[in-house]
Amino acid sequence: MTAVYFEKLNEDVKVPFYASAGDAGMDVCADEDVIIAPGETALVKTGLKLAIPEGYEVQVRPRSGLSLKTPLRLCNAPGTIDSGYRGELCIILQNTSKDYQWVNDQIARMRDIPENHHSLREKWTSGYCDIHKGDRIAQMVLCRVEKVDLQPVDSVENIGTDRGGGFGHSGV
Numbered sequence: 001m002t003a004v005y006f007e008k009l010n011e012d013v014k015v016p017f018y019a020s021a022g023d024a025g026m027d028v029c030a031d032e033d034v035i036i037a038p039g040e041t042a043l044v045k046t047g048l049k050l051a052i053p054e055g056y057e058v059q060v061r062p063r064s065g066l067s068l069k070t071p072l073r074l075c076n077a078p079g080t081i082d083s084g085y086r087g088e089l090c091i092i093l094q095n096t097s098k099d100y101q102w103v104n105d106q107i108a109r110m111r112d113i114p115e116n117h118h119s120l121r122e123k124w125t126s127g128y129c130d131i132h133k134g135d136r137i138a139q140m141v142l143c144r145v146e147k148v149d150l151q152p153v154d155s156v157e158n159i160g161t162d163r164g165g166g167f168g169h170s171g172v
Helices: 064-069
Strands: 005-008 026-029 034-036 041-051 056-061 072-074 079-082 088-095 100-103 106-109 117-119 128-131 136-144
Touching (some): 034 041, 034 088, 079 088, 088 136
Antiparallel strands (some): 034 128, 056 136, 100 106
């Protein structure tokens, strides 16, 4: 087991945790209340700073339940936290829902309908996302990183085997 040291930026910060014994990712919680409007992207604070050992990275990944049950998306999944970073761990979330819906055969703006504010504890497809302090918003995985020594050559044609094809070559 590899140690990753952490600093809590305030006393009531939730430290990342494994929800189940066999989990690869530790759940990461919000340290603030944030409302993310439809189409908006927000940087959500966790209240934690990490000291990741050299030769490792922490990957920030979406929680599958949030991806399935809500339009909330982790923008740069997986996000990389480098071993040399000592700032606050923040999670970039985007609400991909639309900002309107049909009401009585007319389009109503979501912000004008109070019940279109949703928490992460419910299934929803459109509206405002109300993140509350302590909500599990992502997961993090510690990964070993191999350093690369790029070597210039005149051609890569005869190095290894070319599988052939390009983007989408194997079909859907």
